[in-house]
């Protein structure tokens with residue numbers, strides 16, 4: 001069952017310095033192009049499901065391959081592979097500012113923040129913003145924006161059990177992880193282990209990082225862990241935030 005200790009994790013230092021402000025307060029009433037351009041990508045019924053999963057269980061795993069399309073998934077996969085191969089990804093840290101700790105006993109992944117500038121990223125950002133608006137309309141979370149980074153876990157890499165946000169910080173409120181690995185088998189390790197929000201040492205779900213799988217959970221409530229991978233593991237993490245500008249914790 002692993003260690004019963006939950007390590008609350010601050011935001012990483014390598015904050016998106018030029019984070020794209022994708023949302024402007026009050027813009028929730030506007031509809032998102034994606035909803036109209038690609039019917040079915042983000043439907044009202046699907047958003048209802050997400051809101052229900054988050055409010056009832058605090059987390060859920062689902063398949064979004066058909067919603068995003070295989071071409072977009074493949075394009076994102078290609079981007080992260082290139083970033084990884086060209087050493088453009090930086091070792092992820094824990095904490096912010098002077099408190100940053102690159103503690104390799106806690107997490108070993110490498111990350112690169114997305115700016116939403118390339119065509120695949122722009123399409124993805126549209127998808128994320130439709131989710132942000134849909135959750136706001138249903139759960140009144142007041143999510144102002146999101147930030148997102150690619151992550152690579154090389155063989156042996158892991159991320160120990162943690163929470164993505166401290167309770168009451170009103171920073172990261174909802175976490176989303178999208179996986180980008182074709183043909184991922186259980187034997188490859190690297191699963192996301194999700195723990196019960198009330199009984200922190202009780203594992204309540206496992207998500208294999210197969211391309212098109214998506215995990216969604218409440219950042220302050222759901223302890224989770226990335227088990228050691230024994231094959232390179234690509235993913236994309238996104239946090240929906242209540243604060244408008246990144247403030248030091």
Ligand SMILES: O=C(O)CCC(=O)C(=O)O
Nearest residue numbers: 159164177192226235237
């Ligand atoms: O990649 C995953 O499955 C989860 C990553 C994670 O927990 C994080 O980046 O905070």
Ligand SMILES: [Fe+2]
Nearest residue numbers: 162163164224
């Ligand atoms: Fe996390």
